[in-house]
Amino acid sequence: MEIKKGISASPGICIAKSVIIDSEDYRIPRRLVEPTQQPAEIQRMKTAFDKAVKQLSKLQSGQETKEQRKIKDIFAVHLRFLRDRSLIKKIADMVRSESVTAEYAVSTTLREIASQFIKVKDHYISERAADIYDIERRLLKQLLGNKRENVEHLEEEVAIVAKELSPTQTAGFNKKFVKGLATDTGGRTSHTAIVARSLGIPAVVALEDFTDSVNGGDLVIIDGNRGIVIVNPDEHTIKQYEEYSLEFHEFEHKLDAIREKPAITRDNVRITLLGNIEFSGEAKLVLEKGGEGIGLYRTEFLYLNSPTEPTEEEHYKAYSETIKVFKDKPVTIRTVDLGADKYTQSKRFAPEPNPFLGLRSIRFCLQNIDIFKMQLRAILRASALGKVKVMFPLITNLQELMQARMILHDVMEDLDDESIKYDRNIEIGIMIETPAAALTASTLARDVDFFSIGTNDLTQYTLAVDRGNELVSTLYSSVDPAVLRLIRTVLQDAHKAQIDISICGEMASEAEYIMLLLGMGVRTISIAPPMLPELKQIIRSVTIEECNQIARKILGMNSERQISNYLRNATRKILPEAF
Amino acid sequence: MKTPTLKMPAEKKDLEKKICETEVVIKNADGLHMRPAMQFVDVASQFECDVTVSNIENDVDGKSIMQMSMLAATCGTKLKIKTDGKNASEAIEALKELVEIKMFDEAPPEE
Numbered sequence: 001m002e003i004k005k006g007i008s009a010s011p012g013i014c015i016a017k018s019v020i021i022d023s024e025d026y027r028i029p030r031r032l033v034e035p036t037q038q039p040a041e042i043q044r045m046k047t048a049f050d051k052a053v054k055q056l057s058k059l060q061s062g063q064e065t066k067e068q069r070k071i072k073d074i075f076a077v078h079l080r081f082l083r084d085r086s087l088i089k090k091i092a093d094m095v096r097s098e099s100v101t102a103e104y105a106v107s108t109t110l111r112e113i114a115s116q117f118i119k120v121k122d123h124y125i126s127e128r129a130a131d132i133y134d135i136e137r138r139l140l141k142q143l144l145g146n147k148r149e150n151v152e153h154l155e156e157e158v159a160i161v162a163k164e165l166s167p168t169q170t171a172g173f174n175k176k177f178v179k180g181l182a183t184d185t186g187g188r189t190s191h192t193a194i195v196a197r198s199l200g201i202p203a204v205v206a207l208e209d210f211t212d213s214v215n216g217g218d219l220v221i222i223d224g225n226r227g228i229v230i231v232n233p234d235e236h237t238i239k240q241y242e243e244y245s246l247e248f249h250e251f252e253h254k255l256d257a258i259r260e261k262p263a264i265t266r267d268n269v270r271i272t273l274l275g276n277i278e279f280s281g282e283a284k285l286v287l288e289k290g291g292e293g294i295g296l297y298r299t300e301f302l303y304l305n306s307p308t309e310p311t312e313e314e315h316y317k318a319y320s321e322t323i324k325v326f327k328d329k330p331v332t333i334r335t336v337d338l339g340a341d342k343y344t345q346s347k348r349f350a351p352e353p354n355p356f357l358g359l360r361s362i363r364f365c366l367q368n369i370d371i372f373k374m375q376l377r378a379i380l381r382a383s384a385l386g387k388v389k390v391m392f393p394l395i396t397n398l399q400e401l402m403q404a405r406m407i408l409h410d411v412m413e414d415l416d417d418e419s420i421k422y423d424r425n426i427e428i429g430i431m432i433e434t435p436a437a438a439l440t441a442s443t444l445a446r447d448v449d450f451f452s453i454g455t456n457d458l459t460q461y462t463l464a465v466d467r468g469n470e471l472v473s474t475l476y477s478s479v480d481p482a483v484l485r486l487i488r489t490v491l492q493d494a495h496k497a498q499i500d501i502s503i504c505g506e507m508a509s510e511a512e513y514i515m516l517l518l519g520m521g522v523r524t525i526s527i528a529p530p531m532l533p534e535l536k537q538i539i540r541s542v543t544i545e546e547c548n549q550i551a552r553k554i555l556g557m558n559s560e561r562q563i564s565n566y567l568r569n570a571t572r573k574i575l576p577e578a579f
Numbered sequence: 580m581k582t583p584t585l586k587m588p589a590e591k592k593d594l595e596k597k598i599c600e601t602e603v604v605i606k607n608a609d610g611l612h613m614r615p616a617m618q619f620v621d622v623a624s625q626f627e628c629d630v631t632v633s634n635i636e637n638d639v640d641g642k643s644i645m646q647m648s649m650l651a652a653t654c655g656t657k658l659k660i661k662t663d664g665k666n667a668s669e670a671i672e673a674l675k676e677l678v679e680i681k682m683f684d685e686a687p688p689e690e
Binding site: 073074076077080081084085086087090113116117120122124125128131 | 609610611612613614616617620621640642643644645646648649651653
């Protein structure tokens with residue numbers, strides 16, 4: 001039994017067998033397989049060699065010009081390696097003698113060869129180590145890609161363990177069988193955390209070298225309430241956790257009971273609660289948890305979970321399914337937020353040196369107008385079915401907003417020409433998630449119907465902290481005075497312009513921050529559906545007067561630590577049950 | 580390196596099964612790097628006989644690029660080639676020609 005402490009990213013308890021998703025970008029940890037599994041591992045390894053040979057032969061046959069001769073030669077060398085029987089035998093022998101996974105045997109054997117090359121004094125030979133690494137990567141891609149596909153076809157309940165999880169990987173998860181997530185990297189607002197919360201499954205992140213200490217198939221307990229993961233627990237621990245899990249479910253059911261009650265504070269101020277969703281299938285969950293609409297419908301997943309770009313019909317189908325669930329309640333569809341850590345199928349192979357400051361989100365859309373127009377067409381067509389709003393992400397200046405509006409207008413004219421119905425008065429809004437947008441909110445407010453503050457990106461861009469990097473993640477705080485001042489500016493400007501404003505970041509799902517946000521003037525909150533009952537519970541236990549006092553106090557403070565401590569104490573006093 | 584025994588029909592045995600040995604010197608400037616190693620393996624693989632290549636320290640399989648490239652033979656290195664089995668002498672001739680006369684289609688060192 002081994003216990004590891006990380007950061008709790010999504011609540012709940014999961015007791016399940018682990019499935020490990022390794023990545024060719026990282027060293028492959030030594031993992032054991034059952035001796036009876038050895039032939040299967042060797043077969044996997046051989047299949048990977050065969051597939052790599054096929055792939056390379058295809059690549060090689062395309063290189064015909066004189067300049068390409070050199071590349072052809074390199075590929076020929078790689079092919080020779082991939083067909084080298086003594087190499088394959090060496091790897092198979094290692095699987096047999098040490099009972100390790102095919103990935104580990106391939107990686108270790110090839111790295112050993114590469115290190116031999118590096119030792120050679122002759123540069124011409126030592127530099128050839130790069131070729132060996134290239135061959136290793138090619139083989140690992142085959143082996144790991146295969147495993148990733150298997151995750152999409154699970155047949156039993158599992159806990160997913162990985163160094164980190166990308167949106168592309170999580171998009172393929174089968175919700176029925178994935179019961180918990182545990183990753184080495186990440187923070188409370190990393191992609192893994194967001195996905196886990198929207199699926200309503202426990203997650204623990206920032207476990208450092210956790211993937212090194214698990215073998216595929218090991219029983220693990222993921223305790224998302226305490227931020228603990230236990231590998232191969234003893235019977236006593238399993239029993240304890242089974243009881244604890246039961247209690248937790250009962251607690252959640254109790255919260256579900258307040259679903260029908262309105263979200264009003266003790267002094268009768270009405271708060272609107274909406275849900276953030278990614279898949280149309282989650283729409284029902286929002287209603288079940290007492291949400292009054294969708295405040296943020298992320299649409300990237302249409303691009304991430306299929307091997308081809310989605311068609312207009314696929315967009316339309318996903319939107320209309322969601323809208324049908326909500327009828328006349330609002331559904332806010334955010335146009336694609338691709339780039340940074342989320343790529344389309346055709347763009348994923350062109351990495352940028354600084355993706356979060358690069359071609360992402362609205363910038364990507366404005367440079368790929370066909371993709372953008374297709375989505376807007378689908379959104380507009382869907383707007384005939386209910387109360388749809390459209391929202392543009394990552395706006396940094398007025399020009400981008402005007403351009404996006406103009407393109408939307410073009411699409412409307414196209415639809416008019418074709419006599420296709422849509423909501424002519426569709427509300428248009430923007431995400432405020434960059435300091436630039438926050439500082440010019442008064443200008444931007446004139447040309448939109450609503451704002452939505454995305455606290456995750458706003459915090460990241462304001463504090464210049466990568467929220468997924470555990471080395472600096474302690475610097476990431478949405479209650480840093482700098483972030484709070486920007487949020488206050490945006491709220492004031494929106495009220496002045498008399499436009500709607502909501503908060504849709506992870507910040508709004510932290511019990512400690514709710515009172516502060518209410519006190520600052522927030523009246524509409526959109527969060528992951530599983531968190532809605534708890535949020536409503538908090539709202540029903542406080543008065544706006546208390547919240548106002550807290551906000552006044554906080555906005556006079558100059559240090560993040562002071563603010564955090566004050567909020568924790570205040571919340572504990574007013575909401576002892578939240579801890 | 581252990582040489583595996585070769586299966587051979589009995590009647591051809593006397594004609595073709597023999598062991599040949601020769602010594603070659605790497606003459607191209609860049610030595611036995613990846614592409615020459617591949618050429619060597621390509622030629623060696625055309626023959627049925629076993630091909631063993633040795634430097635002072637190691638004996639390696641001349642049909643395995645992994646093992647051949649591990650020899651890391653630079654220009655001027657002496658290698659022993661041993662062939663054992665069918666067409667052993669043709670094999671050794673072809674390999675000697677590749678290393679010393681064709682020099683892997685590469686240039687010798689500049690004076």
